[in-house]
Amino acid sequence: xxxxxxxxxxxxxxxxxxxxxxxxxxxxxxxxxxxxxxxxxxxxxxxxxxxxxxxxxxxxxxxxxxxxxxxxxxxxxxxxxxxxxxxxxxxxxxxxxxxxxxxxxxxxxxxxxxxxxxxxxxxxxxxxxxxxxxxxxxxxxxxxxxxxxxxxxxxxxxxxxxxxxxxxxxxxxxxxxxxxxxxxxxxxxxxxxxxxxxxxxxxxxxxxxxxxxxxxxxxxxxxxxxxxxxxxxxxxxxxxxxxxxxxxxxxxxxxxxxxxxxxxxxxxxxxxxxxxxxxxxxxxxxxxxxxxxxxxxxxxxxxxxxxxxxxxxxxxxxxxxxxxxxxxxxxxxxxxxxxxxxxxxxxxxxxxxxxxxxxxxxxxxxxxxxxxxxxxxxxxxxxxxxx
Numbered sequence: 001x002x003x004x005x006x007x008x009x010x011x012x013x014x015x016x017x018x019x020x021x022x023x024x025x026x027x028x029x030x031x032x033x034x035x036x037x038x039x040x041x042x043x044x045x046x047x048x049x050x051x052x053x054x055x056x057x058x059x060x061x062x063x064x065x066x067x068x069x070x071x072x073x074x075x076x077x078x079x080x081x082x083x084x085x086x087x088x089x090x091x092x093x094x095x096x097x098x099x100x101x102x103x104x105x106x107x108x109x110x111x112x113x114x115x116x117x118x119x120x121x122x123x124x125x126x127x128x129x130x131x132x133x134x135x136x137x138x139x140x141x142x143x144x145x146x147x148x149x150x151x152x153x154x155x156x157x158x159x160x161x162x163x164x165x166x167x168x169x170x171x172x173x174x175x176x177x178x179x180x181x182x183x184x185x186x187x188x189x190x191x192x193x194x195x196x197x198x199x200x201x202x203x204x205x206x207x208x209x210x211x212x213x214x215x216x217x218x219x220x221x222x223x224x225x226x227x228x229x230x231x232x233x234x235x236x237x238x239x240x241x242x243x244x245x246x247x248x249x250x251x252x253x254x255x256x257x258x259x260x261x262x263x264x265x266x267x268x269x270x271x272x273x274x275x276x277x278x279x280x281x282x283x284x285x286x287x288x289x290x291x292x293x294x295x296x297x298x299x300x301x302x303x304x305x306x307x308x309x310x311x312x313x314x315x316x317x318x319x320x321x322x323x324x325x326x327x328x329x330x331x332x333x334x335x336x337x338x339x340x341x342x343x344x345x346x347x348x349x350x351x352x353x354x355x356x357x358x359x360x361x362x363x364x365x366x367x368x369x370x371x372x373x374x375x376x377x378x379x380x381x382x383x384x385x386x387x
Contacts, residue, residue: 072245119228125373136197149180166262301351
């Protein structure tokens, strides 16, 4: 189906920074809106590469990004771990130009591109630290993806790769699944895993049509979604100019197509409103440097940066004696799929001859800060470190 709204505002860095930090006192609708606002920005901000860039999107496909062409959102790549916070480090907010750091060309796709499960994860992380899934095949209740509606599946199932979502839909039947799709709300999710996995985030309350006998008309009823995907769409910025957006931005899909594709509806613990199940409140983010002892001058390489929210990256900043900034260097964790939701990052790379160790050795005063999933940046160290 066609996009419900083909107008995407041109994104500036100010709009990313303007995303609020979720509070425990917020209503569920306000939390839901923050998730979808984050995902929509992630999919639609306008940028162009400083020079032509080619990378392996998957085992069989290569993507070429052309300098001067205006794209929308984070590029898609299987195995990508990117998010808006990392992108801000390589994005010129005045010109919209993206420049890949010289030391990271081979890792670009992994660090800055994205795939569906990771894109939705970082959007939900604005309000949630409960998700432990890694890929679409384990987006189940035990990993924070709570089924909603009246459909069910065997709780002993541990992986959709062995018991497909299409099979679950067929066992529950069309009307049970249609009624489950009908209770979806903004920022809930839908996941399938049959021949390959995919997840989408719902962007608006579904529109439901009923037949004369009271059953749901699956062809006419529909919902809208956001998703990180490979296909490019030509869309409009707020100034009327065209650009290429990768993924779905408020795209319509019928209940019948959801059923045929084997999609299961779910929500996350911080958004759950399920009778008999206690909702998890939003946690206030925190961060610290585990193992650090100032009196004993603990070597930084023996310390670990930890947070109760997933970690995006670390920032090393050098200061002069008056506190002015002299230099800056970013550390991007190279996380494999088995360590997707990481809540700690060892600083053991400072024990080796690395750019970050040389950076710390060069300056008298260094600050180490950490950017986490809910949008906060925490300072975890400040001073002259011991190496």
